[in-house]
Amino acid sequence: MSVTTEGVGQRFRGLDTWGTADVLEALWAGQDRAVAACLAVLPALTAAVEDALxxxxAGGRLIYVGAGTSAVLAALDGLELGPTFGWPRDRLKLILAGITDLTVGFDGAIEDDGDEGARQVAATGCDARDVVIAxxxxGRSAFTCQALAEAARRGAQTIAIACTPMAPLFEGARHTVAVLTGDEVVAGSTRLGAGTAQKAVLNLFSTTLMVRLGATYDNLMVNVRIDNVKLRQRGALMLVRITGCDEAGALAALDRAGGDVKVAALLLTGHTPEGAAHALARAGGRLRAALEDPDHAARQGSAARRT
Incomplete structure (x- = not known):
């Protein structure tokens, strides 16, 4: 099997003459191979996460860079971090070649403009605290390659993700993630297997990063932005699980905490709103550390004696 995304797989010749079920099975098999290919890059992702932490x-930003389908996937991964994990909007940058309005698609010509990629990275003022994911x-987009090179020149952590070995994008990158998906069922259509692999790798990287940064407690997304009825209910159920309170108490605490699940958990276990904020600050925003703090245990004991 070829290890490039542009190969023309002989086993898919005559695809346009196949029946619907056969086309679907071939596409499914391509997706299956793409996901399986991600297993081999877990060590590379581990190193990238540990370096990023x-x-x-220290206050750095996540900066995503891409062109074409890769740009759309990068944008999707980055934009989901705020609602799901509370990642601050001002610490996320998206540098997407030729995309200003997704409803009209993207300008493919910008992908060839390496100088524009470098210029857009420079405009962010990125430095050694920032993490740039290209x-x-x-692995050949001039826009993306030169954008990453500029980020490296400025001292940022650079992570290059491509679906082919020896990609130009890897030159000078601090971390390289080569997820080898092979020939596409529809030759060169990287929205298929390569797209699936890129989405999976981005999810693996960013979700692990958020877990390590304290955006979860157990496997609960306690940094979630609660901005609708569904998420308010989800937040309450998390509090029931974390503190053992009833649902009515969880909802009341959530309202007192302004929708902040972590603050609400501390309110339910003996803190005032101000004390909860200070406890989380001492714990680096990590709920588990705040709950396990000796001072917090003393507060719980005091609250129990008052009742």
Whole structure:
């Protein structure tokens, strides 16, 4: 099997003459191979996450770079971090070649403009605290390659994700993630297997990063932005699980905390709103550390004696 995204797989010749069920099975098999290919890059992702942690703990930003389908996937991963994990809007940058309005698609010509990629990275003022993730299925987009090179020149952590080995995008990158998905069922259509693999790799990287940064307690997304009825209910159920309170008490605490699940958990276990904020600050925003703090245990004991 070829390891490039542009190969023409002989086993798919005559695809346009196949029946619907056969086309679907071939496409499914391509997706299955793409996901399986992600297993081999877990060590590379581990190293990238560990390197990113101290930079982001010091206030750095996540900066995503891409062109074409890769740009759309990068944008999707980045934009989901705020609602799901409370990642601050001002610490996320999206540098997407030729995309200003997704409803009209993207200008493919910008993908060839390497100088524009470098210029857009420079305009962010990125530095050694920032983490720059560049995604390109074939690893050759001039926009993406030069954007990553500029980020590296400025001292940022650079992560290159591509679906082919020896990609130009990997040159000078601090971390390289080569997820080898092979020939596409529809030759060169990297929205298929390569797109699936890129989405999976981005999810793996960013979700693990958020877990390590304290955006979860157990496997609960306690940093979620509660901005609708569904999420308010989800937040209450998390509080029931974390503190053992009833649902009515959880909803009341959530309202007192302004929708902040972590603050609400601390309110339910003996803190005032101000004390909860200070406890979380001492714990670096990590709910588990705040709950396990000796001072917090003393507050719980005091609250129990008052009742």
């Amino acid at each position: 101290p930079r982001l703990e 995604v390109s299925a074939g």
